[in-house]
Amino acid sequence: MEGAERGSEIQIPQTRRLPDFSQSVKLKYVKLGYHYLMTHLFTLCLVPLMAVLLVEASRLSPEDIRQLWLQLQCNLVSIMACSVFLVFGATVYFMSRPRPVYLVDFACYRPASELEVPFNKFMEHSRLKGDFDDSSLEFQRKILERSGLGEETYFPKAMHYIPPCPSMAAAREEAEEVMFGALDILFKNTNFNPKNIGILVVNCSLFNPTPSLSAMIVNKYNLRGNIKSFNLGGMGCSAGVIALDLAKDMLQVHRKTYAVVVSTENITQNWYFGNKKSMLIPNCLFRVGGSAVLLSNKSGDRRRAKYKLLHVVRTHRGADDTAFRCVYQEQDDTGKTGVSLSKDLMAIAGGALKANITTLGPLVLPISEQLLFFFNLISKNLFDEKVKKPYIPDFKLAFNHFCIHAGGRGVIDELEKNLKLLPENVEASRMTLHRFGNTSSSSIWYELAYTEAKGRMRKGNRVWQIAFGSGFKCNSAVWEALRYVKPSPNNAWDDCIHKYPVHILD
Template sequence: MQGSAAEQKDLPGWPPAVEARGQSRRLPDFLQSVNLKYVKLGYHYLITHLLTLLVIPVMVVILVEACRTDPNDLWQLWIHLQFNLVSILVCSAVLVFGTTVYVMTRPRTVYLVDYACYRPPDHLQVRYTQFMEHSRLCGNFNESALEFQRKILERSGLGEETYVPDAMHYLPPRPSMAAARDEAEQVMFGSLDKLFRNTGVKPKDVGILVVNCSLFNPTPSLSAMIVNRYKLRGNILSFNLGGMGCSAGVIAIDLARDLLQVHRNTYAVVVSTENITQNWYFGNRKSMLIPNCLFRVGGAAILLSNRSADRRRAKYRLIHVVRTHRGADDKAFRCVYQEQDDDGKVGVSLSKDLMAIAGGALKTNITTLGPLVLPISEQLLFFAALVAKKLFNSKVKPYIPDFKLAFEHFCIHAGGRAVIDELEKNLQLRPIHVEASRMTLHRFGNTSSSSIWYELAYIEAKGRMRRGNRVWQIAFGSGFKCNSAVWQALRNVKQSPGGPWEDCIDRYPVQIIDWIPASQH
């Protein structure tokens, strides 16, 4: 039963009668109804599979023509080949020689067999109230410095379960060389014990050892401490990287990769950590107080291999490492700088220009990385936008490549909440892409160069890592440096036994808010 136009106008869900008559025969407004991201995905699919779409028709034509070929023509071709046996042998020899040279000189695949992150004991956890009360009672900070630390903690994104070294739990604190060695041993040996236990690899089988720790470099070195503890073989290639900041973990991976290209059938162990005990700042310069609020105890041990037999059990293979160093610029060089304050107290000063410098380093890094990982569709769009900007209008906004088309997972160094926020915004990432970074910062704080491994462990613990997935690890460090490592999963990866998220992953993700207990306000 149909009603009048006036009746239809009054019914819920019906358009006005005039609009119904005027627009009944019009097509929908596709600009409003079609989400442009799907158009972009279609374009990406077309360009990515363009070669396949062109080759298939050519193959079909070749097959059709082959079916139409006269059998006598095929017989004549066979006779022709018989009379040119020498040419065939020469071509075969060249082909075999070329194949042999390629196999012998091609880069060896580097596999990530497994890794282990250190989980400190619960008695080293520090809550907001405990941190602030301890800072007040130690007597080194004035009221302005205490208030500044409170504000930093409030906006830091750290939770109530991060860890500080044992020496910092005393009143007064007891930073000493012995305490710093104890911290280093607990972190390094704790992660290595777990790594060797999970992989079944004997320490004697390790041929390469790379250790990175920026601020604690005793004699004998940290790498020598590991050699002594595990009785590694006498001809081991050991390296100790110091003073290279939070991006040194990727540098250590790159060094191990280069060594694995030279030495066949070898295991390489990389240990990434930082030491807080002797590097806690007890002064009142605000730019040097920030590390106290953000840096926490942590470390990771990574087992790499170039043995083809390890492919079956390996978690990932290393695809690319891209390193960017801005040390030639004075501002970049000094933006993270260890120095003494006016009272002679040593600490690490963070410049106000840090975020801008990090952004410039990231831009340079992704400009190099982009052509290696982005699909051709994104590269064409970027090039077209660049040409348009140069030729037609300098005000045209530069096209930001969609790195979500190149990577399924992102491990952004958990250097602080602002770092994660800026990368999420500038790379146009979704909240799930930065979830691992935010939750690592909340649960473990800034563990320096090892933070990207806690983030990877988070993704695995959530069951999100699938075979073929690509992971982008991004790290920033003093100097100033921005380094990237790209991995590809070789299987559906699950978290290893004793992982850092093993007993708490079900509580995450949590909502991050600016908060500190009311008793501290």
């Protein structure tokens, strides 16, 4: 009897789960049908209207047609005036609309294999340096295990010595190797003459020497004297999108030219040697990396370009003191400099994301999702007690690929959860974090390179690059593939793409 009672108790919840599952499947297909209906609503309404017009036109007699022609001749002045107005309006529209910005190609730097830093080497060097106490060493070990990083990420040369030698010369050497390495690959793949660069934008948050990093590139490649060059510093991991936005604006002003955007970060002089826990996290996450992107506003480059830039949306929460200080470079109690990460970082990032997608959503979401979001907003205002959860739009209907800044495992987890993404939607981000670590502003380009290396980019596919940075900022860039995109030669994933995706332990 006891066994039967237990069996019956077990069977009850099992029989209740089946309707829930079938109900969720039904709701899924109902929503899918609704999406297709709203997407093609205009076409569905236009077809019957065109059919009615064709039927009515077929009923006109030759006499009716002749009378209509006579009426048009009598109103010749009105017709000419309307024609002139339409031509003038069309001319103004085409002259004032934004010039298209094309991404011809991009390249990501892959360091030499001798710069790899597996976990045991990282911990051994940390112990031998003698600056960390046992608590700090254990804390770093736990961060590494939970970080989502793999065993093949890279440190600069200066950090492989014992003790490390973080000099200005070593920092310059790291910057040159990364920037010039990415640019050399880009120029070789595109057969591009660097002297044709009209606009140069370089971003690196923590290393800003004099002369600037952009001046180092001008000097290395002997770029022309009237180049418009910019060097962005202190803008965090989202500076890559900011640099892209600046290049886009410059391409609207200067006709028929090229822009190059270089994104990187410098590890050599920014290693933290103290024992403050919040400052030790960047030591465990940040690794060597950089990218170079070639943009064009020439219509003739559309044929060879990979992508077209559709939107750039930037959100800044710096007016809020808590957001402003959540990623903060400072000295600890012993005078050692590092970057401190606040415990409120994820909550602040969530607020910045919400503000960003509120602006981005109307630009990219299909009308079906926009209507659902609008009705939910109205219902929440009218019936606040009943509607507790805001409607999260389904961005999978707007984008085919997601490049989420590989800032850490927690960042990717939060966006996957909040945006209701599937594991395959965040695969490129997780694998980039595993293979290259947090390469700061260039991580979104390693993720796009991963997608290309997997052969998943089709013509018309839309890509969402989203990054977070100190300040606090959340920035998005939206691209559309102009063709089936194959990986360029010397893709950063060439030697290992066959091994990915890999399973990452919880």
